[in-house]
Amino acid sequence: MDKKKRGISGKERTLEKGDLVRCREFDPSRGRFDIEFTMTGVLVSYDKLMKRAEVLVNETGIVRIFRANDVQLMKRSPDNVEKLLTRFSTPSKISK
Numbered sequence: 001m002d003k004k005k006r007g008i009s010g011k012e013r014t015l016e017k018g019d020l021v022r023c024r025e026f027d028p029s030r031g032r033f034d035i036e037f038t039m040t041g042v043l044v045s046y047d048k049l050m051k052r053a054e055v056l057v058n059e060t061g062i063v064r065i066f067r068a069n070d071v072q073l074m075k076r077s078p079d080n081v082e083k084l085l086t087r088f089s090t091p092s093k094i095s096k
Contacts (some may be wrong), residue, residue: 010078014046014048015043015046015068015071015073016043016046016055016076016077016083017044017045017046017077018042018043018077018079018080019042019043019062019073019074019075019076019077019080020040020041020042020043020073020074020075020076020077021040021041021042021043021053021055021071021072021073021074022037022038022039022040022041022071022072022074023037023038023039023040023041023055023057023064023066023071023072024036024037024038024039024070025039025047025070025090026039026070032069032070037061037072038059039058039059040058040059040074041055041056041057041058041064042055042056042058043055043071044056044063045078046068046078051067051068051096052065052066052067052068053065053066053067053068053071054066055071
């Protein structure tokens with residue numbers, strides 16, 4: 001019997017401080033999903049309740065606030081990768 005891959009729940013998919021992200025600027029004259037992600041930066045903080053992210057934008061060096069819809073994860077911070085690896089290294093309690 002093949003082992004089932006354990007899916008990643010929403011808790012592990014959330015953005016964390018230090019992650020490399022890309023952002024897009026909302027323009028009401030265009031549709032939200034017609035705008036491409038043009039800015040990159042480092043996540044300073046992420047508020048799950050308010051669905052907002054503070055990002056230090058590389059191009060300007062300014063911390064800006066974006067909606068969660070306008071931010072995508074590019075690469076995890078090495079510290080965050082280690083936290084996730086230790087979280088998933090424990091054996092699963094799911095019966096076979």
